[in-house]
Amino acid sequence: xxxxxxxxxxxxxxxxxxxxxxxxxxxxxxxxxxxxxxxxxxxxxxxxxxxxxxxxxxxxxxxxxxxxxxxxxxxxxxxxxxxxxxxxxxxxxxxxxxxxxxxxxxxxxxxxxxxxxxxxxxxxxxxxxxxxxxxxxxxxxxxxxxxxxxxxxxxxxxxxxxxxxxxxxxxxxxxxxxxxxxxxxxxxxxxxxxxxxxxxxxxxxxxxxxxxxxxxxxxxxxxxxxxxxxxxxxxxxxxxxxxxxxxxxxxxxxxxxxxxxxxxxxxxxxxxxxxxx
Numbered sequence: 496x497x498x499x500x501x502x503x504x505x506x507x508x509x510x511x512x513x514x515x516x517x518x519x520x521x522x523x524x525x526x527x528x529x530x531x532x533x534x535x536x537x538x539x540x541x542x543x544x545x546x547x548x549x550x551x552x553x554x555x556x557x558x559x560x561x562x563x564x565x566x567x568x569x570x571x572x573x574x575x576x577x578x579x580x581x582x583x584x585x586x587x588x589x590x591x592x593x594x595x596x597x598x599x600x601x602x603x604x605x606x607x608x609x610x611x612x613x614x615x616x617x618x619x620x621x622x623x624x625x626x627x628x629x630x631x632x633x634x635x636x637x638x639x640x641x642x643x644x645x646x647x648x649x650x651x652x653x654x655x656x657x658x659x660x661x662x663x664x665x666x667x668x669x670x671x672x673x674x675x676x677x678x679x680x681x682x683x684x685x686x687x688x689x690x691x692x693x694x695x696x697x698x699x700x701x702x703x704x705x706x707x708x709x710x711x712x713x714x715x716x717x718x719x720x721x722x723x724x725x726x727x728x729x730x731x732x733x734x735x736x737x738x739x740x741x742x743x744x745x746x747x748x749x750x751x752x753x754x755x756x757x758x759x760x761x762x763x764x765x766x767x768x769x770x771x772x
Contacts, residue, residue: 529562529589529757536568538597542625545594547740552592555750561759562589570601575608585612590619590756593626594734598633610635614724619756622730627680639723641730642685642716648707651678651736655700656717659770660693663720664751664762668744672697678735681709682716691764694718694733720755720764727756727764 533552535545549566556562565572565583573591574584585591585608601609613620620639622629628644630636637643653674658666679696698713718731729752739745755762 528560529759530583530587531556531562531564531590531592531753531757532572532585532588533564533566533592534568534570534573534595534599535566536570536595536599537625538595538599539628540596540625542594542596542735544624544734544737544740547737548594548623548734551740551746552749552753555746555753559750561750561754562757570599570605573601573605573609575611576604585609585618588612588618589758590621590753592621592623592753593629594623596625596628598630606630606633606635610639613639613726613728617725617727617758619727619729619758620723621753621756622728624678624680624732624734626730627682627732637684639728641690641719641721641728642682645681645683645709646707647678647680648705649679649701651676654679654717655697657695657697658693659695660691660763660767662763663691663693664755664760665748666693667751668747675733675739676736677733677739679715679717680732681707682732683709685716685719687714687716687768688766690716690719690721690730691766692716692719692769694731695769714769720762721766722764727758729756 531552533549535549537545553564553566556564571578572584575586576584578584591612612618622640626640627642631643653676655674657672658669661667694717696715696717698715717733721728731752733739751760754760
């Protein structure tokens, strides 16, 4: 078989990129318990961090032995219909990740199947960063996710973060307050009556007079968990900056959050009001 130089280079790059998968956290690979479907389709802004996020979750699953990851830049697998050539559909997965934006290539039946996958089958859904700018004209998606993008008035900055639930998976190892250089979204159409906020911005340290700031209640949620029917939903607005995905504390957060989404470890997603200072 003849291979072109570009084909060899691409294969070699992928092997190098994924090569540390057996050494993350010093653990040898074991047989995974679950399957994760990561969708990285972008129909608007092209986030550079999507590739880094894909590799990170792939490697975390292999090194921990907790899950296999299928990486896709299309939405063909988002269906319960049988697929050709032994391709896997939603029935093969325990959780779906969207690091996406815009109106993805999904028809009405695929949309219904995604909702059913979480709500009726009791599976997991994870939205990363720009998942909040995905399907903004599909109300049921916004209801499942818990909110929508409403601008990022501070751009990329040293975000003052507050851990609101230190007991939730992925939050335990962070200090109560810390700063992180990232792009944080302002969120609309969400209510603390429906979600359990895990991480938020400290409004007292923000320039609330900055152009584009729309929330008047000072409630800037960054990450939350919620129930959707029988299933588990997690939104995490961090991750715009590629370098974050290489941080051990960031990877530990994702290792535990993905496990929660798959039902491997417990975590309380009961909605709660904003903590009083």
